[in-house]
Amino acid sequence: MEILCRTVGLLAANCYILRNGDEAIIIDPGGDPQLxxxxxxxxxxxxxxxxxxxxxxxxxxxxxxxxxxxxxxxFETEAQMLxxxxxxxxxxxxxxxxxxxxxxxxxxxxTLNIGRETLEIIHTPGHTEGSISLRMGTVLFSGDTLFYxxxxxxxxxxxxxxxxxxxxxxxxxxxxxETIVYTGHGESTMIGEEKRYNxxxxx
Ligand SMILES: [Zn+2]
Numbered sequence: 187m188e189i190l191c192r193t194v195g196l197l198a199a200n201c202y203i204l205r206n207g208d209e210a211i212i213i214d215p216g217g218d219p220q221l222x223x224x225x226x227x228x229x230x231x232x233x234x235x236x237x238x239x240x241x242x243x244x245x246x247x248x249x250x251x252x253x254x255x256x257x258x259x260x261f262e263t264e265a266q267m268l269x270x271x272x273x274x275x276x277x278x279x280x281x282x283x284x285x286x287x288x289x290x291x292x293x294x295x296x297t298l299n300i301g302r303e304t305l306e307i308i309h310t311p312g313h314t315e316g317s318i319s320l321r322m323g324t325v326l327f328s329g330d331t332l333f334y335x336x337x338x339x340x341x342x343x344x345x346x347x348x349x350x351x352x353x354x355x356x357x358x359x360x361x362x363x364e365t366i367v368y369t370g371h372g373e374s375t376m377i378g379e380e381k382r383y384n385x386x387x388x389x
Contacts, residue, residue: 187204187205187206187300187301187303187322188204188205188206189202189203189204189205189325189368190202190203190205190225191203191368192218192221192222192225194215194216194217194218194221194222194245194246195216195217195218195241195242195245196217196242196279197216197242197371198371199214199216199217199242199243199370199371200214200368200369200370200371200372201213201214201215201216201221201222201246202214202327202368203222203225203226204300204303204322205225205229206300206301206303207301208228208229208230209229209230209232209300209301210225210226210229210230210231210232210300211231211232211233211234211235211298211300211305212226212231212233212234212235212250213235213237213320213327214235214236214237214243214244214327214329214370215234215243215244215245215246215247215250216241216242216243216244216245216246217242217245217246218246219246219249219250219253222246222250223253226254230255231250231254231255231256232256232257232298232300233256233257233258233259233290233298234247234250234251234256234257234258234259235258235259235260235292235298235305235320236258236259236260236264236268236288237317237318237319237320237327237328237329237330237331237370238260238261238264238267238313238314238316238317238318238329238330239260239264239265239266239267239268239273239274239314239316240267240274240275240314240330240342241274241275241276241279241281241283242275243329243330243370244268244274244283244285245276245281245283247268247285247286248285248286251286257289257290258285258286258287258288258289258290259288259289259290259291259292259298260288260291260292260316260318261291261292261293261307261309261316261317261318262291262292262293262316263315263316264314264315264316264317264318265287265288265291265316267314267316267344268284268285268287268288269284269285269287270284271283271284273343273344275342292307292318293307293309294307294308294309295307303322303323304322305320305321305322306320306321306322307320308320308321308357308358309353309357310328310329310331310332310350310353310354310357310358311346311349311350311353312331312337312338312340312345312346312347312348312349312350312351312352312353312354313329313330313331313337313338313339313340313342313345313350314330314342314344314345315344316344317329317330317331317338317353319331319332319357319358321361321365324362324364324365324366325365325366325368326358326361326365326366326367326368326377327368328358328367328368328369328370329369329370330370330371331350331353331354331358331370332354332358332367332369332375332380332384332387333369333370333371333372333375334367334369334372334373334374334375334379334380335375335379335380335383335384335385336372336384336386337350337351337354337384337386337387338350338370350387351386351387354380354387355387355389358377358380359377359380359381359387359389361377362377363376363377363378363381364376364377364378365377365378367380
């Protein structure tokens with residue numbers, strides 16, 4: 187399994203491309219689709235997954251859906267944000283973006299497969315109500331829930347700091363310390379590193 191990262195869009199979101207043989211998955215296509223096309227090439231794009239419904243993580247949903255025969259997926263309660271420019275925050279930057287509808291509504295504990303690997307959906311509300319993290323073996327994609335020595339904003343609609351802390355403590359800090367965390371913005375980290383040094387969420 188190869189994991190590529192492209193930093194996309196105005197807010198420099200991390201978009202991850204998982205590649206296994208002739209198959210691929212994209213997590214959080216937040217813009218700049220022309221940077222993503224060469225990463226896919228002739229592969230079958232199985233899924234486009236949004237960790238949550240903010241504009242900087244969904245802005246390339248539409249061009250990817252138009253170009254590839256793929257399935258768009260997000261958490262079940264997050265779908266409404268994709269269509270609402272006020273809730274997905276695109277209105278704040280004057281873009282008024284409306285995403286195409288998800289093909290797949292995810293629930294906590296659902297799994298998606300690529301090759302022999304399994305992506306497990308972990309509901310981690312707090313940054314938004316329907317934020318998810320995705321675990322694949324010893325790797326975690328944390329969206330805007332957990333950052334390197336920090337956490338996602340909770341001052342936006344649907345955000346709540348206590349809920350975010352609870353999500354991280356109960357759902358992410360319970361993962362093995364050596365789990366690599368690929369974050370939605372900035373550098374990657376590890377669960378053990380965050381348990382020791384993240385001042386926002388003490389163990
Ligand atoms: Zn966000």
